[in-house]
Amino acid sequence: ETGVTQTPRHLVMGMTNKKSLKCEQHLGHNAMYWYKQSAKKPLELMFVYNFKEQTENNSVPSRFSPECPNSSHLFLHLHTLQPEDSALYLCASKVTTKDTQYFGPGTRLTVL
Amino acid sequence: QQQVKQSPQSLIVQKGGISIINCAYENTAFDYFPWYQQFPGKGPALLIAIRPDVSEKKEGRFTISFNKSAKQFSLHIMDSQPGDSATYFCAARASGTYKYIFGTGTRLKVLA
Numbered sequence: 001e002t003g004v005t006q007t008p009r010h011l012v013m014g015m016t017n018k019k020s021l022k023c024e025q026h027l028g029h030n031a032m033y034w035y036k037q038s039a040k041k042p043l044e045l046m047f048v049y050n051f052k053e054q055t056e057n058n059s060v061p062s063r064f065s066p067e068c069p070n071s072s073h074l075f076l077h078l079h080t081l082q083p084e085d086s087a088l089y090l091c092a093s094k095v096t097t098k099d100t101q102y103f104g105p106g107t108r109l110t111v112l
Numbered sequence: 113q114q115q116v117k118q119s120p121q122s123l124i125v126q127k128g129g130i131s132i133i134n135c136a137y138e139n140t141a142f143d144y145f146p147w148y149q150q151f152p153g154k155g156p157a158l159l160i161a162i163r164p165d166v167s168e169k170k171e172g173r174f175t176i177s178f179n180k181s182a183k184q185f186s187l188h189i190m191d192s193q194p195g196d197s198a199t200y201f202c203a204a205r206a207s208g209t210y211k212y213i214f215g216t217g218t219r220l221k222v223l224a
Contacts, residue, residue, distance in 0.1 A: 090155050
C-alpha cells in the first residue's frame with residue numbers, strides 16, 4: 001500500500017456523462033499529480049498542484065477539470081469525454097522538496 | 113527535446129539471467145533519473161534513481177548505469193527472477209521543475 005488511494009478503481013461512462021475521479025493521500029505530501037497512461041505510450045502528465053495551486057497544465061482539453069481543495073485530496077472532473085480518453089488515470093504525490101513520487105493504483109476509465 | 117526514449121519495448125529473460133533496459137534523453141537540464149516498476153493493476157513504484165553526478169548506483173540486484181556524455185542511462189537486473197516480471201519505466205526530471213518525463217515502458221518477462 002503506497003498511501004495514495006484512488007476511487008473508483010474502474011469507471012465506465014458514456015460520452016455525455018459527468019463523473020469525477022478522486023485521489024487521496026495521507027503521507028503529508030504537498031504536491032499532487034494527474035497522469036494519463038495509455039497502452040504503448042509514455043505516462044502523460046496532465047496536471048500538477050503544489051500547495052493547492054496548479055503549477056502545470058500540460059495542454060489538457062477542457063473536458064478534464066482538476067480540483068485540489070487541500071493538499072490531501074485531488075479530483076479530476078470529467079465531462080463530454082471521447083472514446084480516445086479511455087485509459088488508466090494515475091494520481092501521484094510527493095513532498096515538494098524531495099524527488100520521489102508515490103503513485104496510486106489508478107482508475108481504469110472506459111468511455112463508450 | 114523533452115522525450116525520453118526507452119528500449120526494448122519487451123524483453124524475455126531466463127531465470128538467473130541479466131535484464132538490461134536502456135533509456136536516452138536530449139535535455140541536458142534533466143538532473144534526476146528514476147526507474148519505476150509497475151505490476152498489473154498497480155501504480156508505478158519507484159525502484160531506484162540516480163543523479164548525473166555519479167556513473168553507477170546499485171541497490172540489491174538492481175543497478176543504474178549512467179553515461180552523461182552519451183545522455184544514456186540503463187537499468188540492469190541481476191539474477192532476474194519470475195517475480196521481477198513487470199513493466200519498467202525510466203523517467204527524467206529537469207532541475208527546478210515538477211515535471212517528470214517518462215519513457216514508453218519495457219514489459220519484462222522472466223521465465224522460470
